Amino acid sequence: MSLLTLVRHGQASFDADDYDRLSALGEQQARLLGQYWANQRMAFDEVYTGPRSRQQKSAELVGMGLQQAGLVWPEPVILSDLDEYDLEGLLKRLAPRLVELHPEFAQLMKDYQCSVGEQNRLRDFQRMFESLLRHWQSAELPDEDIESWAAFRNRVDRVIRRVQEQSGRGRRVVVFTSGGFIGGATQQALKVSDSTALELNWRIRNCSLTEFVYTRNRFSLDSFNTIPHLSDAALWTYR
Template identity: 40%
Template sequence: MSLLFLVRHGQASFNAEDYDQLSARGMEQARQLGLYWVGLKLNFDFVYVGPRRRHRQTLDAVGAAYREHGLNLPEAVVLPELDEHFGYDVLTRSLPGLMKSNPAIREMKEKLHKDSDTLQRDYLRLFQKVTRLWVRGELDLSDLEAWHEFRDRVQRGLAKLTEAAGSKKKVAAFTSGGPVAAAMGFALNLDDEKTLELSWMVRNAAYAEFLFSRGRFSPVTFNALPHLTDPHLLTFI
């Protein structure tokens, strides 16, 4: 059996012009993950990283912690299949029409204020409401990758990295919350909505572990955060 550690990126830059980069808190979350793994003397045979900057920055912070202790990670292979789903695009493109046709969504959108103390919570509620409609097929966005296509894409990526690893190997992969949930959904045979709901639960810099071999892909842990003992570092977005 081999073991896969699937890591969600550290906190990105919510409410900034460029979301796709780690915040200072996100960098520290990733650094703490690296230090924790170093303490466990955890050596990897293969490392994969998704295509986004936040994925790479999380990997780089973990790698820096390894180098501080005279250790190195294997050279990372970029795996495009580990990219996040198109939920943000779904929200921004469908929101104008939904505000006209859906009173509940209009009310939720009108509550969003950039400087509000509840901005993250209110945004997440709106995001969840709209993406649930998308997953149910109630939004006409045929030019975007559909939810089931996203899940298929992640499964193809998992097949690539597990087949390349062989037996008795340790693999780390750095990605986003959606692919982590998709992997867990695949392992547990969850339906589309349950997998979507699971994606909302994945914390920043948390990891899931999966045992795998030919014909087997089994979950061991989900949303693991033993490296983040400071409550200030526990975040969702």
């Protein structure tokens, strides 16, 4: 059996002009994971990362911790299939259409746009975003310029097959990606519904670890959303 570890990127820059960069706290989360693995004398055979800056920077900071401890850190391989779903397309293309067609969604969007204060904005964004993703998943308003839920799930499956087919027995593989991908991989392992995949996604903490044991023909969840390197609750974030 081999072990696949999926790492969600550290906290990104919510409500900033450029969301796709780690916050100072996100960088700290990644460094702490690197230190934790260095203390555990962890060694990985393969490292993969998604194309986003927040994913690649997380991998870089974790790798620095292991390298500084004299441990091997393979050169990360960037895979476009490890990207998150099309967040920009959903917010800029699908959301305006939903505002026009669904009064309940329009109210959620208004609540978010009018909210003041970091915690209120995080709460109201999450409520709006959960509704947005459910509409996207249902494919009620297909848009050829937005990746569909089905296409997104196919991406997740491709990566899992790649890892299963290219890795030998007893290998350790680590992947730096985003919450949606991790929710999709967990869905595949547990054979749960699409709606449950979204519920799993929303619970995944920044810089958390979700692990799977696998062979060429088997893919099983071993642990979900663990944060042994973040002992202080002040370091726990979801966005």
